[in-house]
Amino acid sequence: MKRVRTIVIGLLVLALPAAAFAYPPAKGASKDCMTCHKVDRKEVEALVSKLGPNLTIVDIKLAPVKGMFLIEVDAGEGKRGVLFLDFAKQNILILNNLIPVESLKTRKTDYSKLPLKDAVVIGDAAAKKKIAVFTDPDCPYCRTLHEEMKKVVAKRKDIAFHLFLFPLPMHKDAYKKAQAVLCEKSSTLLDDAFSGKAMPEPSCGNELLEKILTLGKEIGVNGTPTLVREDGTMASAAFTADKLIDWVDGK
Numbered sequence: 001m002k003r004v005r006t007i008v009i010g011l012l013v014l015a016l017p018a019a020a021f022a023y024p025p026a027k028g029a030s031k032d033c034m035t036c037h038k039v040d041r042k043e044v045e046a047l048v049s050k051l052g053p054n055l056t057i058v059d060i061k062l063a064p065v066k067g068m069f070l071i072e073v074d075a076g077e078g079k080r081g082v083l084f085l086d087f088a089k090q091n092i093l094i095l096n097n098l099i100p101v102e103s104l105k106t107r108k109t110d111y112s113k114l115p116l117k118d119a120v121v122i123g124d125a126a127a128k129k130k131i132a133v134f135t136d137p138d139c140p141y142c143r144t145l146h147e148e149m150k151k152v153v154a155k156r157k158d159i160a161f162h163l164f165l166f167p168l169p170m171h172k173d174a175y176k177k178a179q180a181v182l183c184e185k186s187s188t189l190l191d192d193a194f195s196g197k198a199m200p201e202p203s204c205g206n207e208l209l210e211k212i213l214t215l216g217k218e219i220g221v222n223g224t225p226t227l228v229r230e231d232g233t234m235a236s237a238a239f240t241a242d243k244l245i246d247w248v249d250g251k
Contacts, residue, residue, distance in 0.1 A: 037062070037087050039069055044085065047092065048073060050236070051083075052141070053243045068093070094141070108232040109219040116162045118208060120181060120190050122146075123153035123160035129248055132228040134164045134221045137178060137193035138171035141238040142225045146194040151241035152248075159248055163190070164212045166224055176202060179209050 039060060048055050048071065055073045063070035063084055071083040084093035114132045116125075133149070135142040149161045165182060167174035177193045183204035193199055216226075220234070227235045229248065239247060 037069075039085070039089075043089070044069075044071060047085070047089075048083065051092070051094070052238045052240075054240050107220060107234040109228060109234055111228060111230050111232045113219065114162075114164070114215070114228065118182075118212060119162035119164050120185055120187070121160055121162055122149050122187070122190075124157060125160060125162075127153075127160035128158045129160070130230060131159065131161050131248055132164060133161050134166040134216050134224055134226040134228075136166055136168050136171055136174050136224040137181075138174040139168065139224045143194050143196075145225045145238045145244075146191075148239060148241045148244055152244050155241070156245060159245070164216065165209065166212060166216050166221060166226075167209075168224060175206075175209070179204075179206050182208050182212075 041057070041060060044060060045057055048057060052075065055075055058072040058074050058080065060072075061070050062068075065084070067087050068084045069087070071085060072080065073083060074080050085091070086093075111132070116130060116132070119132065133145075135145070137143075152159055153161070165178035167178045177199045179202040180199050181189045181193050183202050189199070219228075223236055225236065225238060227237070227239075227247075229235075229250070231250070235247060237247075
């Protein structure tokens with residue numbers, strides 16, 4: 001039944017590409033909401049593609065939680081998940097991470113304000129193209145991106161990623177993990193943190209970490225991962241390696 005529903009929705013979209021659709025509710029959702037809350041599938045596809053270019057929409061419906069749409073997505077290789085979009089289309093909820101839609105739009109900042117000496121580097125620190133990445137060791141999308149960045153530097157020696165550890169408040173263990181990595185500036189500890197391994201207690205104070213958190217807020221980082229190119233362009237997405245290379249190259 002679920003597969004048929006998905007196919008039917010796909011046919012409707014092909015037949016009426018410019019229309020806005022009222023989707024069926026998920027179990028437990030109020031049918032009354034369908035009469036006044038609608039969403040344009042192409043608009044949702046555009047938002048979701050910025051979270052991860054490899055994500056495709058399987059289904060959109062009203063969520064059991066009032067005021068939200070439930071979006072079922074496919075990340076390939078048999079991996080599926082759900083996102084939630086509020087009726088006002090201002091926030092996307094991913095697991096326990098609230099991402100403002102505004103953050104998905106093209107944004108710029110002053111790259112020269114980023115103190116790369118405070119970052120932990122993946123790749124050659126002297127590489128021609130230096131990408132700043134605000135990331136959280138307990139953020140699932142950051143963990144995915146972490147592995148993709150390692151693939152990129154293996155392919156492209158002219159690219160390096162300068163990681164500014166930016167633990168989010170909802171990840172209660174991330175702060176100490178980030179602090180421990182910054183104390184040692186160790187690539188081994190960095191990989192351990194992003195692979196979920198046990199971490200040692202921090203061997204230094206938290207001044208550097210607090211400095212990075214303040215910096216991130218000042219330049220408009222409100223979710224992770226957030227990447228910054230040298231031209232100041234910002235992106236909030238878990239790119240695959242090939243898509244990440246294209247973004248770094250400005251394609």
